[in-house]
Amino acid sequence: MLDATSDDPADTCVVVPLYREEEVVGDVVRGLRRSFPRVVCVDDGSGDGSAREARRAGAVVVEHPFNLGQGAAIQTGLQYALTDPTTDYVVTFDADGQHQVEDAVAMVDTLRRGEADLVLGSRFLDGRTQLPWLRRLVLRLAVAHARATTGLAVTDTHNGLRAMTRAVAARIHLTQSRMAHASQLLEQVARMDVVHVEQPVHILYTPYSRQKGQSLWNSVNIITESLFR
């Protein structure tokens, strides 16, 4: 922040799970690289030009041979980030352009100041994020469930923007390949003895992301996935 930390931004690795976002991923990566030189895109078997666009924008691309799911992509990205011994912080960031780079920078700053080991983005901490009432309701229910099962006082469980220290990243093992990984991550964090904080983030719901984004039907899938495993 204001205190001029000499910290090299290259100690941070940004992990971007990537699935069929060839139209926007280039801009997302370029935007990220203005603040974070190291961006790793995990292409989850997109089969379109996503990997090429990400590479052209300066990201390292790790390619799944076929589609494995977002949880699997995040786990791959974390493991790749940890292969570099200079990685001190890992950020997860969505490829569809709904996250703001400034939010990610602020989260890493929180980690640098030693105030937390894990910073979770939340769209419900301030009034910036506008979202349809049904989506809001479903997300609220997910939050209530996560609070009940993990005991973590979180306000937004399904937010792809997170920042964590190397130690936390090394202890996350996502096995829920599809979408139930967000709750699984929280469960694992709850079992670790780490300090986590939430930070308000702005989710930009553009017509593009609304059309691309998760259908609410997916919440049914998420529930069954976390029930039967």
Add this chain to the structure above:
Amino acid sequence: MIKVILLVAITGAAAVLVRGRRGVRHQALRRLGLALFALGAALSLFFPVTWTWAAETLGVGRGTDLLLYLLIVAFLGTVATSFVRFQELQHQVTVLARELALASAPPSRKVAAARAGGTTAPVRAGDEGGPRSSDPAGRP
């Protein structure tokens, strides 16, 4: 009577779904069950009345109804076990595909520098992580 039996069987199938058991005992039980099934099928060819008798004892009425009930329960059990096996298989495929993806990915900065320069970058204790560190079992 039949309701109790069916309820127990359905609960059993659900239990397999939530917490799939594996192991020698499980497999042996499955094989014994299959042997018993074959024996029962063969016997019912010669003594078809036994089904009617069993159905009346359980309070179902007809032997064919009892068979239908048992078939439904067996089908549910098959769905449950194949779901569990499918999940396991999918997990294994994920781990395998991830190793493949990481192996063919460009090496990260310091690893590449160390290989090129011959000097190993200082690696902090416990940091030797990397793709190989993934727990092959991977289950929490």
